[in-house]
Amino acid sequence: MNDTRRDVLRKNFSQIVGERNCTVGKEALTEFSTDTSRFTQAPVIVARPGNTQEIAEIVRFCRREGLPIVARGAGTGTTGGAVPCNNGVVMDLSRLNRILDIDPRRRIAVVEPAVLNDDLRRAAEKSNLTYPPDPASSDKSTLGGNVAENAGGLHCVKYGVTRDFLLGSEVMTMAGEIIRTGELHAGRQDIDIDLTPLWSASEGTLVVFTKLALKLIPCVSQFVLLLVRFGSLEQAAETVSDIIRARVMPSALEFMDEGTLDALSSYTGEPRRSDVGALLLIELDGAYERQVAEQKREVIEICKRQRSISIESATDPAQQEKLWRARRNVSPSLKAIAPIKINEDVVTPRSKIPELVNRIKEIGSFYQLRIVTFGHAGDGNVHVNIMIQESEYSRAKKAADQIFQAAIDLNGVISGEHGIGLAKKNRWMQDQSEPVLTLHRNIKQALDPDWLLNPGKIFDND
Ligand SMILES: Cc1cc2nc3c(=O)[nH]c(=O)nc-3n(C[C@H](O)[C@H](O)[C@H](O)COP(=O)(O)OP(=O)(O)OC[C@H]3O[C@@H](n4cnc5c(N)ncnc54)[C@H](O)[C@@H]3O)c2cc1C
Structure with a gap:
């Protein structure tokens, strides 16, 4: 994109979010060009909306101009979910970080999407309540990012993953329209198709979350x-x-x-x-x-x-x-082994963990790579860490693909918590049946007819 076009965009976005909430500088753009994966693509611009109205205006503008757009939480994703593809706009939601309500009687919190996971837990504890889903990134990752990735954590074996705590949502579609579901939908909900779970794990490809209603539970002592x-x-x-x-x-x-x-x-x-x-x-x-x-x-x-x-x-x-x-x-101990860690998380039935770990060992020795595993034994979620030097990267990718296959062969899946994003897209698409892929594409098409919202993630349109 040339400088003149970029300048025009900066003016347009400044009118929506104010000049200081618009970034076009090279350094700042670099910061928003990646998450914690190896994928990187510079955005054309970063815009920081401060409210739902500004999100609607950004979305409508992008739709009119045919600009791809990606919602970003804290950028802690590991699979490239928040990486802006095809000269995209990053919509950094960090200003929407207020806890709007904690209702101790109904045990429900209503939050803006960029509230940090730990911040909600700390606030809930004041009412002797807690929010159990606890990804290891809980001090940095946002609840919007957690819902978009259906994040899990140490305590999810007993209490459930993020999806189990999502009671309602307010979302923006690419038409610039607001949809409220579940607890945030006024009136009777029990006769409607429940749309709330549809966006969970959608990795920012279907809608942008503007508010979330989350279940809290009593603290135990x-x-x-x-x-x-x-x-x-x-x-x-x-x-x-x-x-x-x-x-x-x-x-x-x-x-x-x-x-x-x-x-x-x-x-x-x-x-x-x-x-x-x-x-x-x-x-x-x-x-x-x-x-x-x-x-x-x-x-x-x-x-x-x-x-x-x-x-x-x-x-x-x-x-x-x-x-x-x-x-x-x-x-930290893994960081000391090798400069690069390829971190995959696969899932297998609990009883098959030893078989999977043995298969992973064999794959490691075949490719002469050091691979260590740990994880959530209770729900069969195995974190696979391939520890490499830069020169071993292509071998490590081949090994990772075989590890995915091993998980599938043992009736498992290729991702437990980290999502699909760019990293596992090809593998995910390859493993889906045609009707399942078509259904995903039809849902995407209905909500985002021009395929502008976080394009290229999870699956492609052809
Ligand atoms: C050290 C470390 C430990 C981790 N441990 C865990 C773990 O234990 N369990 C786990 O599940 N994950 C873990 N992760 C991965 C990551 O933290 C989670 O996926 C987290 O949910 C991402 O949140 P985020 O705010 O950083 O989202 P981002 O990385 O900014 O975005 C992730 C995806 O969410 C979408 N998104 C973000 N906000 C919105 C919104 N408002 N509306 C629509 N879409 C949105 C983005 O478009 C993107 O596709 C870890 C990561 C790191 C770096």
């Missing part, structure tokens, strides 16, 4: 955390199945494989016991001490039956924090 070491991942996986079969539902249930334990050991300097092949972190919560103590007794029995090597238990917050540190140290 009792927690126990167990750190359990096993000789093998098979034993750890059997333990997970036994725990769930016993109808104990941990509030977090994380696993780490031996590659992750090696990385942690190099990072912390604490040697890994050679007989330890896997680790589980099991958090139990509840409203009453007795109830949690009973769950703990049952879980410890199950772990022992599966011949756990050691069990550490923490009841007070300081001790728990010490045990959680193992999990928090995973990310």
Whole structure:
């Protein structure tokens, strides 16, 4: 795009959002050209609307001018979802960051889309309520981005993912029209088709969220955390199945494989016991001490039956924090292994985790790549980290594709929480049946007839 055209656009957008909420400078554009993936494309302009009216005007202007547009939260996405394709406009929603209402009686929060995940939780806690979906990016990522990606986290095994907490929405279509659904829709809702879940996980391709109504639940006060070491991942996986079969539902249930334990050991300097092949972190919560103590007794029995090597238990917050540190140290410990981490998240039925991890090991040795896995054992979400040098990138992509295939072969899926975006688009399209793809395209076409809203993400139009 030439400078004259860019200048005209700057004037047009300045009229809508004000000059200081418009960015055309090279440095600022670079910041908005990517998320945390490797994809990058510079936007033609970044506009920061301050209210719904300005969003409507931006959308109508882009539609008139045939300009692609992408809504952006905090840019923490890992699959290129917020990357502006085809000379697009970035609509940075960071100014829409107000918590509009917390209704303790109905346990509902109404928020603007750029409220940070942690900020809602902190605000809800003042009313003794909480918002459970907790992606590891909760201090940075926005609730709009969370809904668009259907984000999950540590505590989703018990409480559910973002979609389970979305009660209603106010959204802008590419026609510049507002639609209110669920809790934000006035009047009776039980006779309508429920549109609210339609936009969840739509990765900004269908509508722009302008308000969200989210479910809150009462806080619980009792927690126990167990750190359990096993000789093998098979034993750890059997333990997970036994725990769930016993109808104990941990509030977090994380696993780490031996590659992750090696990385942690190099990072912390604490040697890994050679007989330890896997680790589980099991958090139990509840409203009453007795109830949690009973769950703990049952879980410890199950772990022992599966011949756990050691069990550490923490009841007070300081001790728990010490045990959680193992999990928090995973990310920095991986950074110390190699400069580049290709981070995929695949899902498989819980019982198949060991089989998947073994397949991943084989793929790693075939391509001579170091791959470590950890993740949410309770819901079968395996975080696969391919640790590479730049020169190994194309080999790593081939390995990633085989890992997706392995997950599918085991009745799993190619993404648990991180979405499809640009990163997994080809693979996702390849795995869909023609009727499913056509239906997705028809829904997109109905809401965005010119395919201008976040084009090129999840699926293409041909
Ligand atoms: C260190 C780290 C840890 C992470 N851990 C997790 C994790 O545990 N679980 C997990 O699920 N993810 C995780 N992620 C991925 C990422 O944080 C989530 O996908 C998050 O939901 C993205 O939110 P965001 O505000 O950064 O959105 P962005 O990256 O800005 O955007 C993501 C997508 O949402 C769309 N979008 C944003 N706002 C709106 C809106 N108002 N209306 C319509 N569409 C919109 C964008 O167009 C884009 O397609 C992690 C990322 C990092 C960097």
